[in-house]
Amino acid sequence: MGLFDAIDVAGTGLSAERLRMDVTAGNLANAQTTQGANGQPYRRREVVLQEAQADGQSFGAMLDTAVAGGSSSSPANGVQVAGIVEDQTPPRRVYDPGHPDADAQGYVSLPNVNPVTEMVDLISASRSYEANVTSMQTAKTLFSKTLELLR
């Protein structure tokens, strides 16, 4: 519904990028975790995004459909999270015989987390978040300018 759509779309972008930052932070925090939930070393997680599809359940969508007398679809629905997947690359093997989780040869399996990759992902997510904030602010400004027409 007009400029509210733009604000909603930017909102989906904000939550998607926020989740990317959360998952990246989780990867960095678990960079040395040798005992994950299943007793195996922690595996790096990654957020998979996809284009959001209209569910037609929001108030605006239902109103538009009722007014149009048939189906009415929003031109854009933003982004949604398709899932959080585990990176299947093998764990890092480090020789450390003193470590309690070392195997018979003295090697420890550490998570497949590369701090450099995570930092780059973090910057990318943070920049994208800012871009969505700007787009939301712009839509908000435009909307209030339109309201000024009524004065």
Add this chain to the structure above:
Amino acid sequence: MSLFDSTQISLEAAMRGSSLRQTLLASNLANVNTPGYQRKDVDFHAALREAQQTGQSLETLSFSPTTDTSRTVRADGSGVDADQESAALAENALEYEALVQVAGARTNILQTAMGVR
């Protein structure tokens, strides 16, 4: 003679087109990290020009968004260049603001003629 002339109705139609474009550009920016996403846009200037030339009613003119399948700018198949989208968003916002200003000035003239203020 109707209260609003064709210029005013054109301005209103252009504002509708511009606000649709704002939504589509916001969607492109939200999907900047979506693999395989193809950018959406709407050329409301062309639709408006065509409607004016063919004498089609501007009040019921609707704009249809297009999906750009031709370009891929990233290795994951995404067609969104964040910088270009931001620039287009800023440009479209300025255009919308200009439309609102002109439409507002014109209604103010009408109000003055009516002796409202």
